[in-house]
Amino acid sequence: MARIIALSDLHLSPTHGFFWENWRIARDFANRAGAEAIIVNGDLCINGPDSDAEMAFAATALGRLNGVVLALPGNHDVGDEPPGQDVRQIVDAERLARWTRAFGRDHFALEIGGWWLIGLDAQLFGSGLAEEAMQNRRLDEQLRGAGGRPVALFLHKPLFAEHPHEREATSATLQPVPRLELLARLARADVRLVVSGHLHQFRDRVIDGIRHLWLPAVAFRPTRPAGGDPRCGLAIIDFSDTGAKVQIEYPAGLVDHDLDAIKGHGRYRFLREMPPSPPPAELG
Ligand SMILES: [Fe+2]
Numbered sequence: 001m002a003r004i005i006a007l008s009d010l011h012l013s014p015t016h017g018f019f020w021e022n023w024r025i026a027r028d029f030a031n032r033a034g035a036e037a038i039i040v041n042g043d044l045c046i047n048g049p050d051s052d053a054e055m056a057f058a059a060t061a062l063g064r065l066n067g068v069v070l071a072l073p074g075n076h077d078v079g080d081e082p083p084g085q086d087v088r089q090i091v092d093a094e095r096l097a098r099w100t101r102a103f104g105r106d107h108f109a110l111e112i113g114g115w116w117l118i119g120l121d122a123q124l125f126g127s128g129l130a131e132e133a134m135q136n137r138r139l140d141e142q143l144r145g146a147g148g149r150p151v152a153l154f155l156h157k158p159l160f161a162e163h164p165h166e167r168e169a170t171s172a173t174l175q176p177v178p179r180l181e182l183l184a185r186l187a188r189a190d191v192r193l194v195v196s197g198h199l200h201q202f203r204d205r206v207i208d209g210i211r212h213l214w215l216p217a218v219a220f221r222p223t224r225p226a227g228g229d230p231r232c233g234l235a236i237i238d239f240s241d242t243g244a245k246v247q248i249e250y251p252a253g254l255v256d257h258d259l260d261a262i263k264g265h266g267r268y269r270f271l272r273e274m275p276p277s278p279p280p281a282e283l284g
């Protein structure tokens with residue numbers, strides 16, 4: 001048996017520190033858990049697509065996690081794939097380069113507990129960027145590299161909400177065409193688990209033979225729950241020959257922040273547009 005901790009949706013910022021205390025609590029919990037690796041499943045920042053300082057701040061924060069840390073980007077880090085929530089923050093080469101400068105890479109593949117864990121940059125799917133084609137080629141190699149082991153896939157956005165054949169374009173999940181292309185790739189290996197963040201709620205369902213695990217957010221609860229548990233938290237996943245055991249933890253002190261209330265019930269559309277509210281100077 002081998003344990004990982006999965007954290008998602010930290011939404012850290014040196015200027016907008018609403019969720020700093022939640023991060024501190026989740027970080028300390030993760031450091032005490034004795035995990036083989038800590039996976040951070042995207043949305044480390046609030047305004048990462050447009051701020052070097054914010055990306056650097058998140059990288060420094062993650063530097064306080066012990067052991068192997070595997071970070072993947074979300075839409076708040078490198079921008080959305082088109083059409084996206086905000087046309088001003090669509091993923092592009094410069095934004096991807098900012099992530100790479102701060103975190104080194106946006107993907108991983110490694111064996112843990114007899115499983116083959118693959119991490120992807122969800123924001124590339126449907127982007128049309130050269131990096132998308134590169135990721136698809138690498139994914140084919142990584143899936144071959146599984147060599148018959150069960151595969152767990154990690155990426156920021158869920159593949160779909162309810163069913164793979166959903167047709168509408170939405171920034172909540174991957175887009176319909178790249179989703180089906182990805183599923184066709186995954187069918188070539190023994191992919192048993194897909195772990196995503198982004199929707200800020202815990203849900204755990206098997207759909208068409210693959211288990212789709214939605215991680216709770218560290219930072220704030222969802223404005224629109226989609227059938228999941230909206231509480232802030234984190235996941236412990238134990239991988240072994242007999243499967244993947246998931247335990248959701250709600251460490252004491254974690255606050256289920258209400259994003260709508262923080263943004264003044266419509267006064268501000270995006271957190272980054274709000275007046276500065278820095279985290280405490282003592283960042284320990
Ligand atoms: Fe998020």
Ligand SMILES: [Fe+2]
Nearest residue numbers: 043074075198
């Ligand atoms: Fe997100």
